[in-house]
Amino acid sequence: KNQVEQSPQSLIILEGKNCTLQCNYTVSPFSNLRWYKQDTGRGPVSLTIMTFSENTKSNGRYTATLDADTKQSSLHITASQLSDSASYICVVHTNAGKSTFGDGTTLTVKP
């Protein structure tokens, strides 16, 4: 069964600190992996999209990594800000256009 597992389920960090969120998947055949940020009461916003051949991709203070061999991805947030408080969702897409969502990691950044 295609699955996407995210860890931790929730995370609290202090403003200015770095953090790393994890995403492990068993989805096949793999097409791409996406990280989304969803603020409370808003729709998800795309942060990065990574294909099979990409190992790392950055978007400002967000850096995503992908190891297609071990089927693992991470999202690293540098110098966190209060506005980073949100749910971070990992989504894996197949070549057939199917998508599997992880349950998300809820990040809280405290002053």
Add this chain to the structure above:
Amino acid sequence: DTEVTQTPKHLVMGMTNKKSLKCEQHMGHRAMYWYKQKAKKPPELMFVYSYEKLSINESVPSRFSPECPNSSLLNLHLHALQPEDSALYLCASSQDPGQGRQRSNQPQHFGDGTRLSIL
């Protein structure tokens, strides 16, 4: 402001009512999606429209009826809903629906959703 506009933002309806959710995008995207999201859960895909034709229906009950009148609009018609259908309904669009590795690498742009409550 998002580039995908959903109306209304909130909707409260009884189980016997008929209502419609609307979604609009003017980015020239040819794929549009409906998702259902329960609290503290990820979005669940309901329908995908590709070039204005329904391409994916994830076994959604018939009380939800999608419609794509043109390439910019997507509706979700609701009838005889149940209390468990209360959720945030998200619309999304992407440039190309994608059938292979090359064309599917497009981000989905989400609206902010309609929060639906069934009494």
